[in-house]
Amino acid sequence: MKGGLLLHQYRYDQKQFWREPAGVFFTVVLPLLFLFLFVSIFGNDTTEIDGRPIKASTYYVPGIVTLAVVSATVVNLAITFTILREKGLLKRVRSTPLPPWVYLAGRVLTAMVITVLMVVAVVGLGRLVYGVSVPSRTLPGLALTVLVGTAACCALGFAMTAAIPSENAAPAVTNAIMLPLYFFSGVFIPDTSLPEWMRSFASIFPVRHLFQSFLEAFDPGATGAGIAWDHLGVLALWGVLGAVVAARYFRWTPRG
Amino acid sequence: MAEPVIAVRALHKSYGEREAVRGVDLAVEQGEIFAFLGPNGAGKTTTVEILEGYRQATAGEVSVLGADPQHPPAGWRERVGVVLQELRLPSLLTVRETLTMYAGYYPSPRGVAETIELVGLVAAADQRNSKLSGGQQRRLDVALALIGDPELLFLDEPTTGFDPAARRGAWELIADLRRLGKTVFLTTHYMDEAQFLADRVAILKDGRIVAEGRPAELGRREAGAVTVVTFGLPAGVAVADLPAEVAGRVRPVAGVGGRLELATDSATRDLAALTGWAVGREIELDGLEAHRPSLEDVYLELTGP
Numbered sequence: 001m002k003g004g005l006l007l008h009q010y011r012y013d014q015k016q017f018w019r020e021p022a023g024v025f026f027t028v029v030l031p032l033l034f035l036f037l038f039v040s041i042f043g044n045d046t047t048e049i050d051g052r053p054i055k056a057s058t059y060y061v062p063g064i065v066t067l068a069v070v071s072a073t074v075v076n077l078a079i080t081f082t083i084l085r086e087k088g089l090l091k092r093v094r095s096t097p098l099p100p101w102v103y104l105a106g107r108v109l110t111a112m113v114i115t116v117l118m119v120v121a122v123v124g125l126g127r128l129v130y131g132v133s134v135p136s137r138t139l140p141g142l143a144l145t146v147l148v149g150t151a152a153c154c155a156l157g158f159a160m161t162a163a164i165p166s167e168n169a170a171p172a173v174t175n176a177i178m179l180p181l182y183f184f185s186g187v188f189i190p191d192t193s194l195p196e197w198m199r200s201f202a203s204i205f206p207v208r209h210l211f212q213s214f215l216e217a218f219d220p221g222a223t224g225a226g227i228a229w230d231h232l233g234v235l236a237l238w239g240v241l242g243a244v245v246a247a248r249y250f251r252w253t254p255r256g
Numbered sequence: 257m258a259e260p261v262i263a264v265r266a267l268h269k270s271y272g273e274r275e276a277v278r279g280v281d282l283a284v285e286q287g288e289i290f291a292f293l294g295p296n297g298a299g300k301t302t303t304v305e306i307l308e309g310y311r312q313a314t315a316g317e318v319s320v321l322g323a324d325p326q327h328p329p330a331g332w333r334e335r336v337g338v339v340l341q342e343l344r345l346p347s348l349l350t351v352r353e354t355l356t357m358y359a360g361y362y363p364s365p366r367g368v369a370e371t372i373e374l375v376g377l378v379a380a381a382d383q384r385n386s387k388l389s390g391g392q393q394r395r396l397d398v399a400l401a402l403i404g405d406p407e408l409l410f411l412d413e414p415t416t417g418f419d420p421a422a423r424r425g426a427w428e429l430i431a432d433l434r435r436l437g438k439t440v441f442l443t444t445h446y447m448d449e450a451q452f453l454a455d456r457v458a459i460l461k462d463g464r465i466v467a468e469g470r471p472a473e474l475g476r477r478e479a480g481a482v483t484v485v486t487f488g489l490p491a492g493v494a495v496a497d498l499p500a501e502v503a504g505r506v507r508p509v510a511g512v513g514g515r516l517e518l519a520t521d522s523a524t525r526d527l528a529a530l531t532g533w534a535v536g537r538e539i540e541l542d543g544l545e546a547h548r549p550s551l552e553d554v555y556l557e558l559t560g561p
Contacts, residue, residue: 008360012349019348088344095308095338096404097331098361253310 002102009098009106017076017110022171027076027114031068035060035122038188039130047190052221056190058133061126062214063187068118069149070182070207073111075174077157080107081250082170085161090252100252108154115150132218138226141217148232149210152239156206159242162249166256181207206238259322261286261408261439262307267316269302269463276302278463280316284441284456286407289434291450291471292443294460295559300443301341303460304412307441308338321408334362337401341412343393347386351377351396354385355403362404375399375429391422398429408439415449427452447552457551461559474554482549483523485530488514488542499533502526515543 017023038060045056084090093103119142126132135142164173182188184198185208191199202208209231216228262284269277277299284290292300305311306318309325318325323332346354352368359365372381375395380388385396394414401409411430415423430453433440444450450457451471458468467474486509489495495506495516502518509515520526523546534541549557 005360009357012346012353012357015353016346016348088340088342089346091310092338092340092344092400093361094310095333095336095340096358096361097333097363 002099005098005102006105006109009102010109013106013110014113017114023076023079027068027071028118031064031071031118031122032125034067034188035064035125038064039126043130047192049191049215049219049221054220055132057126057130058218058220059190059215061122061130061132062218063211064126065119065122065214066185066187066207066211067182068122069115069146069210070153070178072115072118073150073153074157074160075178076111076114077107077154078160078164078174079170081158081161082164083167085251086167086254086256088254091254094252104158111154111157112150115146119146133220135217135226138217138219138222138224141222141226141228142214144227145210145213145217145232148235148239149213152206152235152242153210155239155242155246157242158246158250162245162251178207181205184208185211187211206235209234209238258286260284260319261288261321262290262441263317263319264303264307265317267303267306267318268314269299269306269311270314276463277306277313280460280463280465282458282465284439286439287434287437288455289430289440289442289453291454291457292441292460293445293447293450293457293555294443295445298460298559299463300445300460301412304410304441304443308336308410334364334404335407337404337406337409339394339397339401339409339411339414341416343390343397345385345393345396345400348384350382350384351388351399352381354396355399358400358403364405365403366405368403371399371403374402374432376425389422391418391425394418394422394426395429398426402433406438409433409441411440411442413443413445415444415446423449447550447555451551459555459558466558467554471551474551483520483546484549485518485520485523485527485544485546486515487530487544489516490539490542493539499529501529 039057042060043055043057046053047056047059048054049059081090090103094100123134127134160174160177164170181202184194184202185205186194186199186202187207199208212231213228213235216222216231217226219226260283262282264280264282267277267280268275280299280303292303294300302311306313307320307325309328312326321332321335323329349357351372355368355371359368372378375398377392377395377399380392385393388396398411398414401411414430415426418426427449430440430442442453454471456469457471457474458465459474460466495503498506505520506516506518509517518526518530527546530541531544
């Protein structure tokens, strides 16, 4: 019964996601565009992981996967729920018998489905256009990172709404936080070109650990199943922190 | 007698130092359209949001459909429809999609097509909500409140910002709800709206109810307690020349030179005395008029500074 209700809500949330041009551009189009740009410009360069050389195109596929996951979860949910809160739609829905968690879960499910679509699209394009091999032996590492990363990032998206005062501030605040983190974490520019302090600083935050987990799964020199337990552990801790903050500070009524 | 749908006793709500609601008592019976009338900031929305369960009362007893709205039992929300003061619509869905989505939240909703027809949105049913006019958006908002087929509806200033035609349309829609047997709790700061729609009106000022009753009875108007007779006297005739029964009670009308008024609870007798006296002296009482104060007069007097 509740599962049916969730699917009902999910249908309309999915519909609304695809009808928002700005959201579709930043979540779907931009990561693919960046994959094209970065691989076209730097694709034939060589960079290193743990001192071993790898092709830059192999480096950029997990980088853009990271961008896609963060966009579809943290950024998407933080902006969407701030708007829903400020427009009073959260308040409105509380007057209905719909259990509140179903309303939240509909958007989370939407974010997760889009995340999986984007991972498949980026990895697929990387393979078809740039010949970056799809992880097979390390597929468990990729899958586990998608799972833990998406869950942690959804929690962080809800937590971030608490820091955003208005719907107009939502894109600015999320980008002001995420854009530097992408650069500091080596998502756009390989680690080898980054100053040490930048990498250390980025190591505090979840984006770098998400990226490192994906990188492990794509690293041709990786051993075992490609699972970076240390990075996944930090990511999970961030997820728990996000969930605690969200549970404490998430609001259903407008601030403005 | 059946238990009232809404029962409120000694309701208080404070925000820090500020007391928004200071001792409100209310009883709304089943099938009634009850209007809560008052200027901005009188405490209307605060009270309604306590009844809807959005806010917690500081003190007092609140029962809506036999339950505390802060701790509604299972099934309570299905029986209550809410239209908030501000429009709250998902802009990217169409009218039909929005209603179908909301219908899914309820165990036994009204039909979507039938509800679209009831609120007069058939022609706009497949338009995105963002493309609707203000009046159409409010109609959809009301339709969302109706889709679960509730027994009780809260409408918080449903026509604020409407043009006169849209307001008429909304009134007819609300009047239709009466035919459906719904209990409606309405807030408004429009007198004509309360007069047109409500079975009973309570006037709220500074968090207190200052008058309550049927619109026609407010300010004891129906009992004929106060009728105001106004007239003018020709030059050379003084107030002191008027018949003794009325002379002592006649006052000049404030702000209108030469006009006199007489407030009376026995208009027939006083008019007879006045006109009998005038006819006997062949005096024409200039612009003679007798009227009962309108709801608006009562409202302005009660809510004035």
